[in-house]
Amino acid sequence: MPFVHSVHALVVGQATPDDAQQVTTREAVDVLLARPVVALGVVLLTWIVTRIARGLLRRGVRRVAARSVSHPNSFWRVRVQRVFGETPELAEKRRRQRIDAISRMAGHLFSLIAWVVAFIVVLHVMQADLVPVLTSAGFIGAGLAIGGQHAVKDLIAGVGILVEDRFGVGDRIVIETPTGREVDGVVEYVGAFSTRLSSGDSTFHFSNGKLEHVRNLSQNPVTTAIQVPLPDDAHTCDHERVADAVSFAVSQAAGDRSLTGMVLVDDVRAAVRTSADGEPHLAVEVRTAQPLTGTQADRLHRVAARAYERMPVVASGTPAGGRARPGHRPRPSNADDDRS
Structure with a gap:
């Protein structure tokens, strides 16, 4: 890219007469001011869009949860009443926690996609050579796909747990570990990738993808x-x-x-x-x-x-x-x- 080389030569003070002739004032302003401003605008716009999207996703999830009460065939499962003396206030609190957890999960996924797109747009605006970038991204993506397959499995399992209401915060569940041991405890946190369980004097952290056999003692008598x-x-x-x-x-x-x-x-x-x-x-x-x-x-x-x-x-x-x-x-x- 002779134009970029000429600008770089002018900036570092190693320009030749040919470089000076190739660079006009308009082109210099475009390289040193216009493109960085556009790139900064893309970053700022992406940040604003992600913030607005999180609010819209939260509203959308709440509306879907509200409609599921009158539409039993909806993919969103209506929350099962718990049997450990659950009060209406506690039930509403747990319902909101479930909605917020799914909203955060959807917001993080949308933000990830938005920032990846913004990164590619910024490179295009700065007229960077995308071939080596995309090639490197391909190798990095392949490595992440191999090494992060368990994380993807945990994420998908976490979405299923929350949407299907298999268990929630405050539920008493029994988890069967791969070794055959049963862990009985109360759910303290359900995240996108892991679940935290309190059992006596210990706290267990389980990957959502490992929770294949779970008995919920708080849903049905x-x-x-x-x-x-x-x-x-x-x-x-x-x-x-x-x-x-x-x-x-x-x-x-x-x-x-x-x-x-x-x-x-x-x-x-x-x-x-x-x-x-x-x-x-x-x-x-x-x-x-x-x-x-x-x-x-x-x-x-x-x-x-x-x-x-x-x-x-x-x-x-x-x-x-x-x-x-x-x-x-x-x-x-x-x-x-x-x-x-």
């Missing part, structure tokens, strides 16, 4: 059925009063020290039923935020059996030692004992 065998004369009891007393006893047992990890989601259901062979049994249905352990299930089994044994009812509607009162719904006399 778990139903556990407990059967308590009853004596043959159970048919003579008032089944409704027995069910009420057992349900009350099991509900109160949720505050025991041995059942502190059990969170009831719905009312406890109990009923006296007869099996296929004619044997009566007490069927208790408990819905909890997470699966019950064997110890917890055994504890509830004992509570239900003890509540039936101490029911002051020996015949249908007839309490021990007197007549049944209309509308009377007795509570088990051992309610306080069962909580010890």
Whole structure:
């Protein structure tokens, strides 16, 4: 490029008479002032566009999230209600966190594309030779594609986690690691590339691409059925009063020290039923935020059996030692004992 060489020679003071003749005042102004100003304008315009685009993307994501409530078939999954006593304020806060996370992710991706385009435009404005630049960019891009394939996988997985609402900040999840170990903890942060999980005294950082098997314990309750065998004369009891007393006893047992990890989601259901062979049994249905352990299930089994044994009812509607009162719904006399 003889013109650029001539300008460079004039700037460093090594110009020849031929160089001076080749460079006019207009061309010098174009090289030293006009082109840098245009390049600076491109950079400034790109910065403004990226800032505006982030706001528009945030509005767009919010509108899509709002429309998904009335359009169930939308690709945006409506947020599932959590079961750990989530208040409306906390649900709204987590919904906004999810929208902001996706907005930031989309904004970063748009900014990356915009700045790459701006870089190429600046090189073109400065009339730089794009052949070596693009060649170098090709080699660099190939290297980044090979070395950054895991980052791309993490990014795509992060988008899927947020859009499909697999889990969010505050959810209790169980992650199965590649070694087969299960990590149980509370989600503290969901980013574009990684997820931070708090478990006891430790904090785990997982790449989103590695989260293939995840159990969310905060979305759907778990139903556990407990059967308590009853004596043959159970048919003579008032089944409704027995069910009420057992349900009350099991509900109160949720505050025991041995059942502190059990969170009831719905009312406890109990009923006296007869099996296929004619044997009566007490069927208790408990819905909890997470699966019950064997110890917890055994504890509830004992509570239900003890509540039936101490029911002051020996015949249908007839309490021990007197007549049944209309509308009377007795509570088990051992309610306080069962909580010890």
